[in-house]
Amino acid sequence: MITINNLSKVYRTKKGEIKGVDNVSLTINEGEIYGIVGYSGAGKSSLVRCINLLERPTTGNITVDGVDLTTLKSEELRQARLRIGMIFQHFNLVSQKTVFENIAFSLKAARVPASKINDRVEQLLEMVGLSDKRDVYPGQLSGGQKQRVGIARALANNPKVLLCDEATSALDPTTTKSILKLLKKINRELNITIVLITHEMDVVKEICHRMAIMQGGRVVEEGKVYDIFASPKEELTREFIESVISFELPETILKKVSGTLVKVVFKGEVAGESVVSDTIQKFAINGNFLHGSIDYIQEQPLGIFVMELTGGKAEIKKALDYIGKRTALVEVIRHGV
Amino acid sequence: MEFDVNHLIEFLPEINLAFMQTLYMIAIALFVAVMIGLPVGILLFVTDKGLFWENRIINQVIGFIVNMIRSIPFIILLVALIPFTVWLVDSMIGPTAASVSLSVAAIPFFARLVETAFRKIDYGVIEAAIAAGGTPWMIIKDVLLPEAKSGIISGITITVVSLVGTSAIAGTVGGGGIGDLAIRFGYYRYDDTIMITTVVILIVFVQLIQLIGDKIAKVVDKK
Numbered sequence: 001m002i003t004i005n006n007l008s009k010v011y012r013t014k015k016g017e018i019k020g021v022d023n024v025s026l027t028i029n030e031g032e033i034y035g036i037v038g039y040s041g042a043g044k045s046s047l048v049r050c051i052n053l054l055e056r057p058t059t060g061n062i063t064v065d066g067v068d069l070t071t072l073k074s075e076e077l078r079q080a081r082l083r084i085g086m087i088f089q090h091f092n093l094v095s096q097k098t099v100f101e102n103i104a105f106s107l108k109a110a111r112v113p114a115s116k117i118n119d120r121v122e123q124l125l126e127m128v129g130l131s132d133k134r135d136v137y138p139g140q141l142s143g144g145q146k147q148r149v150g151i152a153r154a155l156a157n158n159p160k161v162l163l164c165d166e167a168t169s170a171l172d173p174t175t176t177k178s179i180l181k182l183l184k185k186i187n188r189e190l191n192i193t194i195v196l197i198t199h200e201m202d203v204v205k206e207i208c209h210r211m212a213i214m215q216g217g218r219v220v221e222e223g224k225v226y227d228i229f230a231s232p233k234e235e236l237t238r239e240f241i242e243s244v245i246s247f248e249l250p251e252t253i254l255k256k257v258s259g260t261l262v263k264v265v266f267k268g269e270v271a272g273e274s275v276v277s278d279t280i281q282k283f284a285i286n287g288n289f290l291h292g293s294i295d296y297i298q299e300q301p302l303g304i305f306v307m308e309l310t311g312g313k314a315e316i317k318k319a320l321d322y323i324g325k326r327t328a329l330v331e332v333i334r335h336g337v
Numbered sequence: 338m339e340f341d342v343n344h345l346i347e348f349l350p351e352i353n354l355a356f357m358q359t360l361y362m363i364a365i366a367l368f369v370a371v372m373i374g375l376p377v378g379i380l381l382f383v384t385d386k387g388l389f390w391e392n393r394i395i396n397q398v399i400g401f402i403v404n405m406i407r408s409i410p411f412i413i414l415l416v417a418l419i420p421f422t423v424w425l426v427d428s429m430i431g432p433t434a435a436s437v438s439l440s441v442a443a444i445p446f447f448a449r450l451v452e453t454a455f456r457k458i459d460y461g462v463i464e465a466a467i468a469a470g471g472t473p474w475m476i477i478k479d480v481l482l483p484e485a486k487s488g489i490i491s492g493i494t495i496t497v498v499s500l501v502g503t504s505a506i507a508g509t510v511g512g513g514g515i516g517d518l519a520i521r522f523g524y525y526r527y528d529d530t531i532m533i534t535t536v537v538i539l540i541v542f543v544q545l546i547q548l549i550g551d552k553i554a555k556v557v558d559k560k
Contacts (some may be wrong), residue, residue, distance in 0.1 A: 051498065052468055054464055054468055056468060078470050078471075079470070081467075081468060081469070081470040081472040082469075084468075085464070085468075085469075086468040086469075088461055088464075088465060090459070090461055092459070092461040092462045092464065092465035093460075093462070093465075094462055094466075094479070094480050094483060094484060095484065095559060095560050096483035096487075096558070096559050096560075097483055097559075098482055101479075105466065105471060105475070105479055105480075106469045106470070106481075107472075108471065108475060109469055109470040109471045109472065109475060137560075139557040139560050140558060152466075153465075153469060154469070156469075157470070163468075216475070317422060321412060
């Protein structure tokens with residue numbers, strides 16, 4: 001649905017040139033929810049703004065639904081934007097216009113006849129659960145309600161793509177959840193491809209199918225969310241994952257541990273299996289769970305456990321090999337003394 | 338300093354006429370300033386860097402003309418515009434003639450205030466309208482003007498108050514008005530009664546305009 005090809009965006013400042021986006025290539029499939037994660041300044045916001053050409057890339061091109069946007073003239077680009085919805089961190093509603101007028105703006109842009117605007121706005125308001133707020137001004141709405149208006153405005157012309165620029169970053173956790181639920185519903189029921197940029201890893205974990213991690217304008221890691229959570233390759237990715245799934249052991253516990261500390265990752269169905277008890281029965285070792293949890297990412301279980309193994313060095317090595325064969329990943333954090 | 342009530346009563350018709358002349362001049366100048374200054378203010382804003390009609394040449398040419406008119410002292414502008422005034426209204430004295438130069442001075446003044454009101458709009462709102470596929474005209478009409486409405490009303494208030502002051506100078510060409518009266522009688526003839534009265538009228542008038550302007554700006558704001 002979206003192909004980003006060797007895209008770079010260079011900003012000229014007094015201090016010289018800054019590469020906001022540095023040679024990024026990504027493919028986002030139809031019907032997918034794609035997350036782009038990074039700290040502020042990583043270039044994710046510039047990247048998403050290039051997708052609908054709010055920012056014009058310095059080099060490279062963007063193809064959305066088969067059309068290379070970088071070749072379009074202004075009126076053609078305007079038409080193309082009708083098919084690409086966008087929502088924002090600070091909602092960006094017109095404060096002096098009612099909810100109805102804010103949504104109607106998109107329809108007027110698509111030259112929908114006035115007689116049809118009313119019905120369509122009401123339909124959209126029903127979808128986002130704000131039918132009773134039709135004639136209210138944005139100032140009287142909560143953050144979550146404002147974002148719902150933003151979503152209704154973005155979806156007014158049945159776009160194929162919805163871009164979300166930190167759409168939940170200004171919302172509290174409960175409201176974030178409800179907005180994510182709405183985005184999920186939109187993705188499923190309307191088959192809209194969603195590109196979501198965020199610095200919150202829980203958002204990605206909650207709804208994204210695939211993701212990219214950005215740093216310094218570059219994509220450092222990319223893939224299925226589940227795979228990235230199960231086996232992150234880059235240090236930055238680990239950092240982000242630890243922000244939602246943390247296995248830090250308290251210092252006092254670490255001091256008491258004398259055996260080999262290992263981290264075991266179970267994927268998919270294997271998570272339910274009793275790999276650990278099998279191991280302890282098979283080898284002359286003892287196991288002691290120190291930390292662990294099973295998370296569900298895209299409805300697939302991902303189990304991560306930290307345990308202490310005690311016993312002979314040779315036996316532990318054999319046990320580790322055995323666990324390694326049956327699980328996704330086993331990693332020695334610290335060898336026993 | 339002396340205040341003579343009888344003298345004041347005797348002078349009332351003249352004060353009344355002067356006040357009407359002031360209103361007349363301000364009304365014309367304000368009307369012209371809004372009709373021309375508003376589009377000029379919009380143009381200054383939308384042709385600036387990063388906006389949808391970005392155009393360096395237009396922006397700088399308009400900016401230069403606006404600055405130029407604003408930098409000329411009003412009394413000089415008044416005299417310089419005499420040929421234009423005569424051509425336009427076939428006269429160089431009286432309130433109508435004075436309105437011409439008052440209008441010319443008020444246009445760039447108001448245009449800058451409009452531009453400032455637009456600059457206060459959160460750029461994200463404009464960006465969202467562009468992303469939604471809005472045409473430039475739609476964005477001006479449905480986003481920029483509504484969002485800046487309160488600021489534009491404050492700009493009108495400031496323009497009117499400034500016109501009250503400037504219109505006094507118009508008396509130099511026999512423009513008439515309260516300010517003119519204050520200068521001719523109060524200042525040149527040491528007529529304390531007239532001076533105090535006209536100054537009080539001007540103070541009350543300006544306070545009222547500010548009060549009403551602020552009130553309207555607040556009422557129309559839906560924030």
